[in-house]
Amino acid sequence: MASGPLPALFHGKESENAQNFMRSTEAYFLINRITDETTKVALFSALISAGSQADHWWTNLDAQYKSTWTTVKAAFETKWPTITVAGKTTLEYQKELLALRLKEEDVGERITLAEITTWSHIHFHNQLKTLVQDAGVANAPVLIHPVRDALPRVLRDLTTPAPPDWDTFLNEIKDVNVDILQDKVKREKEKKEAERAQNVRIARLESRQHDPVEVLRLQMQQATLGASTPTRGMSATAPQTRGNPMMQQGQVTRRQVRYTPTNQNQNGQRVLRSAPTQEERDNLRARVNEIPHQADTDPGHAAYNEQRRQWAARWGEGARCNENTPFPLTPGTAQICSGECFRCGAHGHISPACQLPPDAQLPKNETIWRGICTRTLGTYNRATAVQVNYVLEEIFAPEAAEQGKGQGSLV
Helix, strand or coil: CCCCCCCCCECCCCCCCHHHHHHHHHHHHHHCCCCCHHHHHHHHHHCECCCCHHHHHHHCCCHHHHCCHHHHHHHHHHHCCCCCCCCCCHHHHHHHHHHCCCCHHHCCCEEEECCEEEEHHHHHHHHHHHHHHHCCCCCCHHHHHHHHHCCCHHHHCCCCCCCCCHHHHHHHHHCCCHHHHHHHHHHHHHHHHHHHHHHHHHHHHHHHHHCHHHHHHHHHHHCCCCCCCCCCCCEECCCCCCCCCCEECCEECCCCCCCCCCCECCCCCECCCCCCCHHHHHHHHHHHCCCCCCCCCHHHHHHHHHHHHHHHHHHCCCCCCCCCCCCCCCCCCCCCCCCCCCCCCCCCCCHHHCCCCHHHCCCHHHHHHHHHHHHHHCCCCCCCCCCCCCCEECCCCHHHHHHCHHHCCCC
């Protein structure tokens, strides 16, 4: 009794695999134990699709080729010859061998293949062994070294640095102690997790370089505090104030201006400022040198006083400096955006650590201008700026000067 499904009808199309049709037909003969030549030919004829190219060929085929199954098969294979498979070349197998990788995250893990659970390194071993044979390099240990170097570190450390042959190398991978392998994987993951967390912290700090508060905090970490602390009995006189119209008889006339934080709303809640755009940075960079920084000389101070006068005439006496109103820099102070203190214009410390008394500090607007530029542009002049430190000198009160220098100094 016949059993098994009949093969699909054959049309003779180019998209059909003629060899598969012939194999399935002979498999049907075998399963159903069909040995009679006439029966085989008749069944084959019935499997040719009517009106197809194959049917046209069969109809016009000479009768002598239809007498036995052997002649039919030979005529069929002449019409539809076996397709030659374009197999991989030895060089392609070698490239595939060198490109084979075992992912680090898969080391020490179980995988499922054909519903069977195995270890990832065992599966990698089987793939590698097959490629070694297909590439024809079983007797060429020269390729072992690059393959070993490409192994995940935890697995590579459990193999011999210089295996003498492929069998030794492959067996070391297959026979690795799974407990040791998993322990090394765990330690490696913990190490990478710690490095990843550290990189996140570093990236967060770098992203905060444009945050004024964060810039100030980072400057405090980097500054060397205490190097410029005034000694007992000494007061600071820098920056120089000679010729300054706002300094008379050793006293400073400070403007009584009440400043309202611009980063707060009417309810007193802090409003986060958006990072400046590249256009805003470029515009501010152009304004940095709009007002020349004068030298610490008599002509320089005279020019500086004139700059101050012109600024007040243009923007108003008591006006607050902003990014659109660059303020003159005190002669002799540090170059702007060079990591200087905003309060005294010297290097070596930052504003919160400045030891100068308020009356000896820079004008308020200059402090604001230096802060705006540094927070927006960063300390781009740090590498080229001349280092400036303030000089500590004895300062005597006018009354003491009239009585004689022997009366002592103000502390």
